[in-house]
Amino acid sequence: MANQPQTHPNVTIDPNSGFNSQTRTFHSLRPNAPLPPPTHPLSLTDYTLSLIPSTAATAIIDSDTDTHLSYSVLLRQIKSLASSLKSLIPSLSKGHVALILSPSSLHVPVLYFSLLSLGVVIAPANPLSTPSELTHIVQLTKPVIAFTTSSTSTDIPNLQLGTVIIDSPQFISMLNNFNNSESPQVEVAQSDLAAILFSSGTTGRVKGVELTHRNFIALTGGFCHTNLMTGNPEEEIESKSVSLFTLPLFHVFGFFMMVYTIALGETLVLMQRFDFERMLKLVEKYRISSIPVSPPLVVLLAKSELVNKYDVSSLKILGCGGAPLGKVVLESFAARFPNTIIEQVRKNFIF
Template sequence: MACTSKHDYNFDLKSGFSSKTRIFHSLRPKVQLPPPNLPLSAAQHAISLLKTSSLPLSNTTALIDSVSGTRVSFTEFLKQAESLSVSLKTNFSLKKGDVAFILSPNILQVPILYISLLSLGVIVSPANPASTVSEVSRQVGLTNPVIAFAVASTASKIPSLRYGTVFLDSSEFKSMLVNGVDNRNEVMVNQSDTAAILYSSGTTGRVKGVELTHRNFIALVSGFHAIRPVEENPPHPVAIFTVPLFHVFGFFMCVRAVALGETVVLMEKFDFVGMLKAVESYKVNYMPVSPPLVVAMAKLDVVDKFDLSSLLTVGCGGAPLGKEVSKKFIARFPHVEIVQGYGMTETSGGATRMLGPDETKKHGSVGRLAENMEAKIVHPDTGEALGPGQRGELWMRGPIIMKGDEGVGERPMRVPPIVSPPIPQLPVVRPQGPQDPIFQPRLNPNGQNRGLPMQEAARALPRDRNFWEQPIPRNARQENRGRSPSPPSPSTDRSGSRADREPNRQAGYVGDDEATTSTMDSDGWLKTGDLCYIDSDGFLYIVDRLKELIKYKAYQVPPAELEHLLQSHPEIADVALIPYPDEEAGQIPMAFVVRKPGRNLSAAQVMEFVAKQACLLKTKRFILNAYLGFILSVIAY
């Protein structure tokens, strides 16, 4: 079945694919966004959505500390954010466009700080608190912050800045949350202003700062608000954040939680058993996670010691989740839905999602395109835009992409637009009335590096005497992730002129025009670097990173396929796989395997298991000459 738009372009209503433009369109109802020229910050937008809800803000908890049980209500949250905004303007003369560097674990002060800075138009730039001094120095040099926020254990890593470093765990900061004097001189923030600079290896290998606008987060939050549950008396959402707040996943979840009035349980330092205990204690019903946690919950016996009956939904992102792991998780937790999504720092977070039980049954998929999004599947060599079921590089376009593009093209006319509630003119955040401190998934949450970093392996392997006496390769996957030359732009893009779309904003990778140009084309398409396909029903499947494919002779083998196969072994808790150089074959796989506790699985048994289940290509020399080692963990806690 096809639908004809006002541009007279036909597209399939099942897949969203237009055979004329070669573009895949979102099958979700289009969400109306605020006019682009309306002054509006991401914080204002989130708070406006919160205040249009029926939640009793004074009686609804916004934040909970998982260990101490300390709670902050939404009324207190808004008061503290407003007071902090006034204090920062008064004490430090912070102004719109200044950059604030943040080096902190997941503590209650961080979401309040985010909303406060966003409301002032100050650019939020959070980094991994486990970063080394040299890494922090590079990040600071990249973004030129004027002020930093840290805790006592991380502050010493930060160089001297114009306004110094504010300690989030100090009594002085606590006073800033309550002593701010009312100030009617509001900051006018434009949607095109930069909201955050988040650090990412991007699609071109080296670490860089991704510049995201307020418009990006407004679009993202509006989409989630449009699809929120509409049934009568739904359970109040209580989420535990296992994801770090400095990462795009955690950052946008903070803004989303404010907009949707979600209660958030924060863990300052990740602990798997502590997480299970918190789910039981605080009746958590939603958990955003990365795939290693799904693997652990599906396989580890300690899970049975806790009452997790409150848990209703697990939102999984960061890397593909294997079909067998999904099935094992569902078998163990039949009352829980696994909702998979796809996103990266450059997309401000989730660019695809699953809605409802029918979509969550699509094991192995990361869902359908989110509202207002478009995609292409492009042949990496020829630049040809491909159709449903064909593998190629994923290109994406839409209002959440780092350079921001409203998109054009054809929308399914059978679904009317969802109109977000009117945006009242609110004060900035003015309420009515009143050395490893964090979970670090070594399987990169961007889905851009699913191999175990070699520096981590080098530390982990000596602790396990069962390592299979093979050398650690010098060229880890993450060290060989530069992009191949960009293919030509598909000539089949006739989706409308640039005048039909919102103008591109001059955002991208901070101080790296070359990387921005190689990643974004002139029509607003983001080249993700991921090998993907979209099926006939419009569901996206991630195969692997293009540059992480194992080049075995004339074949290209996705490491993720072997990782998923190994994860299905009943005695394997987790696994990471990288290419290893080989003189004859070019590359062969090297696997790092984590045994389930108390198991004595041997390398020979693993090889035999793979050889029995893999295709012919993987049963000969490809597997028999692979390297395999046993390590303690693919996740660092």
């Protein structure tokens, strides 16, 4: 979907749909989001971190260990890791592809932002990929280095710059080397490739989609601007949003929602493995206000008797993507959750 164009006397845009009959394209009817000039060098990392409100407190919570990561420590770890990577692996350069195989953890967002700040292209893949799928992904992306956990590293082939184990003591020391946390000066163009994200493989072998820093900057800026224009500042001061992530961070939906949540300065609660009743317990424990979900999860919330065992009154918004919800499901959900809004996210939400 394109942004609103400048007005021309011979161009008519339908005020209800945004359809331009001359170019046969749809344009957003929302006001243009204030975005940086496309020619201005800027990584997704620098743009996202520049949006974080000064009042932001807790960034990420690992629900398995109840470990909290504050925004101040998050920012320091991103700089520390980027600096350590450049120091310890000087051959790692802008434009190189890094394969990432890891379940969701506190380290993964730090790793993403650090690599993106260096101009390294991230290729996060499903850590449960079979050896055959992994071979195919390596052939597609041609990574020079891999980042993985001790439990998912066995099937990775030998790569030019080796494999880094992100749950190892060495990696933890790279995260927390705050005495050497000067950010390396790497000029990243918005048109540079940022990530290769993969399809789920439901229609054959997985496919990789190349996305630039500008793709994500435009998407993040547009969503954040919409949130700013429609939100209630008094409510934001009283209670910051807490999002529960049942989505894997290697998936496009999970990856973008992670970036968006950090940009807003909100709190992200991670689940490594999905379990419906445990999800309900976490909603109650952390007073979760929003969850990015798939349609089957909306059906479960609407119909399962387990919901009645827990206090889920904090839920305000569900962002649903993957497929449209049916009318019956929406009505059933609204009857049980009259104060919760469902925002349906289009499949082509990246532009």
